[in-house]
Amino acid sequence: MARKVQTTLTKDMYDHVEALKEYGGYRSISEVVNKALEKLVNEHSDNEIYKYYLQKTRSERNEVE
Numbered sequence: 641m642a643r644k645v646q647t648t649l650t651k652d653m654y655d656h657v658e659a660l661k662e663y664g665g666y667r668s669i670s671e672v673v674n675k676a677l678e679k680l681v682n683e684h685s686d687n688e689i690y691k692y693y694l695q696k697t698r699s700e701r702n703e704v705e
Contacts, residue, residue, distance in 0.1 A: 657669055657672050657673070660672050
């Protein structure tokens, strides 16, 4: 299930995201953010502490649903 997220960026960070969008040929800022998050998740996916927090988050979400 997709979830919508809203964020506030500084003007400088927004400029960087826009530049990455143009530079990388992305169609939207959303694509840039998703790509960045995928890269960050992949960097930490083998870390046992990260896995603990991911499981904790999923368990808590499942309790609410």
